[in-house]
Amino acid sequence: MSHPILNSPWAYACEPFAVSDHAYYVGNTWVGSYLLDSGDGLILIDCGMPQTVYQIFESIRKLGFDPRDIRLILVSHAHYDHAGGAEAIRQYTGAELYLGKEDLPFIGHPELLLSDLIHCPDFQVDHVYEDEHPLCLGRFTVRTIHTPGHTPGARSFFFEDTSDGAVQLCGMHGGLGFKTLKREFLEQHQLPLELQSVFYETLLSLRELPVTIALGSHPGHTHMLERFAAKKGNENPLIDPEFWPAFMAERAEAFQREVL
Numbered sequence: 001m002s003h004p005i006l007n008s009p010w011a012y013a014c015e016p017f018a019v020s021d022h023a024y025y026v027g028n029t030w031v032g033s034y035l036l037d038s039g040d041g042l043i044l045i046d047c048g049m050p051q052t053v054y055q056i057f058e059s060i061r062k063l064g065f066d067p068r069d070i071r072l073i074l075v076s077h078a079h080y081d082h083a084g085g086a087e088a089i090r091q092y093t094g095a096e097l098y099l100g101k102e103d104l105p106f107i108g109h110p111e112l113l114l115s116d117l118i119h120c121p122d123f124q125v126d127h128v129y130e131d132e133h134p135l136c137l138g139r140f141t142v143r144t145i146h147t148p149g150h151t152p153g154a155r156s157f158f159f160e161d162t163s164d165g166a167v168q169l170c171g172m173h174g175g176l177g178f179k180t181l182k183r184e185f186l187e188q189h190q191l192p193l194e195l196q197s198v199f200y201e202t203l204l205s206l207r208e209l210p211v212t213i214a215l216g217s218h219p220g221h222t223h224m225l226e227r228f229a230a231k232k233g234n235e236n237p238l239i240d241p242e243f244w245p246a247f248m249a250e251r252a253e254a255f256q257r258e259v260l
């Protein structure tokens with residue numbers, strides 16, 4: 001599997017912007033990455049591809065931070081577009097890298113990383129998520145929820161931050177694409193078919209979370225870039241308590257229609 005971004009990553013560059021008072025979008029126009037300024041070091045969620053690491057660093061510097069202050073790297077799942085840049089960033093920053101333990105067997109397997117047409121370097125995992133223990137650094141407490149399906153170990157992230165003068169719950173579902181959940185893909189890669197039903201059930205249960213800022217692991221999932229571009233005045237255009245439950249319900253319904 002490949003994507004035109006790999007041939008011309010510069011065409012997908014995106015200006016960084018704040019999604020809440022201390023969290024920032026530092027991804028490109030196709031795949032998301034987020035920077036959390038904890039006040040005691042930085043947290044990076046997702047790493048793009050080797051070809052786009054320079055853009056993540058450029059965005060971090062534009063925001064006035066130093067990539068070398070990244071202390072935690074949280075990878076949502078082991079696919080080349082979220083984990084491809086992980087090892088370069090880990091080595092440059094010395095940060096500790098987290099991945100879901102169920103995705104560990106993917107490392108070194110291009111057909112599972114969806115990286116058969118490009119090189120997705122192996123990356124060292126320092127810790128696996130323990131969902132009962134949120135990750136705490138400075139002002140941030142990041143809660144992880146195991147949301148298997150898109151990959152067996154996919155994690156979704158939830159954290160509170162302020163924006164527009166109030167506390168907001170930011171949430172990012174860690175893997176929403178259906179392609180790797182189709183029966184043929186699962187059978188071909190000897191992955192359990194039950195990932196389909198768990199994925200569906202998890203979407204329904206996540207719908208109940210009071211997320212007020214929905215982040216996209218790919219920005220297109222939540223139309224974040226368009227919503228941000230339409231910003232008027234000082235209000236944060238991403239704050240919308242109705243967006244998240246509708247988004248989870250829509251994905252569940254689409255999954256039922258297209259895959260189940």
Ligand SMILES: [Zn+2]
Pocket residue numbers: 077079150175177
């Ligand atoms: Zn993926």
